[in-house]
Amino acid sequence: MTRSIWLIVLACIACGPESGTGGRSIVFTTEVVADPAPGETSPATFTTPDGYRVTLTRAQLVVGPLYLFENPPQFTWQPRRGFWDAIADMVVPAAHAHPGDAFFSGGRALGEWTDQFVVDALTSTPLTVGASVGIAGTARSFSLVYFPPGELAESSVRIAGVAAKDGVELHFTAAVSYPGPIADQRVDFVAVEAPLDEGGVFTLHVKPHRWFDGALFDRVAAPADDSHVALGTDHQPYRALLVNLRRQTAFAGSWREHANP
Numbered sequence: 001m002t003r004s005i006w007l008i009v010l011a012c013i014a015c016g017p018e019s020g021t022g023g024r025s026i027v028f029t030t031e032v033v034a035d036p037a038p039g040e041t042s043p044a045t046f047t048t049p050d051g052y053r054v055t056l057t058r059a060q061l062v063v064g065p066l067y068l069f070e071n072p073p074q075f076t077w078q079p080r081r082g083f084w085d086a087i088a089d090m091v092v093p094a095a096h097a098h099p100g101d102a103f104f105s106g107g108r109a110l111g112e113w114t115d116q117f118v119v120d121a122l123t124s125t126p127l128t129v130g131a132s133v134g135i136a137g138t139a140r141s142f143s144l145v146y147f148p149p150g151e152l153a154e155s156s157v158r159i160a161g162v163a164a165k166d167g168v169e170l171h172f173t174a175a176v177s178y179p180g181p182i183a184d185q186r187v188d189f190v191a192v193e194a195p196l197d198e199g200g201v202f203t204l205h206v207k208p209h210r211w212f213d214g215a216l217f218d219r220v221a222a223p224a225d226d227s228h229v230a231l232g233t234d235h236q237p238y239r240a241l242l243v244n245l246r247r248q249t250a251f252a253g254s255w256r257e258h259a260n261p
Helices: 003-014 083-091 236-244
Strands: 025-034 045-047 053-069 109-113 117-120 127-135 137-146 157-165 168-176 186-196 201-206 229-231 251-256
Touching: 025 117, 053 186, 053 201, 109 137, 117 127, 137 201, 157 236, 168 236, 229 236
Parallel strands: 025 201, 168 229, 186 251
Antiparallel strands: 025 127, 045 053, 053 109, 053 117, 053 137, 053 157, 109 127, 137 186, 157 168, 201 251
């Protein structure tokens, strides 16, 4: 058999339903929900690892787009691929949503929500974002973008609450913005196992209790009149927020086969 015939045969193998761009098109629902900390009943109240009891009175995020990828995060163990898979990849490389963009190095984008949406992270009631288009297959990571300040909100994230420890309370607000470039707005490649299929639901889980890991509120002087402190870059808790909001631990994902009736 000549080399050209072999290439044709291998190309046909590579274009199967789970390879290249030959996957079955699907429509599924995207929703978002805020998760309570372990042992808590509401996402608005939790105790940080440093012992601060935090009660949030506002926690609003503006995020989107959201992308679901076929590849796991690079730090995740991956099973060894077979000989024919490797040959097929050489003949017909996997398609990427935006070739040349490092953001999409997770392989094919199997699903996406391309608009922005506002998240109220004080409620554990799921919010339906809308219908998403995608390709049937297992997504093993997802990425999302914090929307920069604009028409939807003055800041990417707005937070208010009180932190208490050893009888001392600090009332605070924080406005966190990610104006760009795009690399500074992204939360990249959060691990997930989502077997995407027609009619299912992908849930984005927001975890407010992880935003304050390492935040030391006793380093902020409380006003004598008990008014709130507007946290900024000169405050350690704000710097912790700035980092934690973009960590993979601030989010999770899950999949269920059917939307609730």
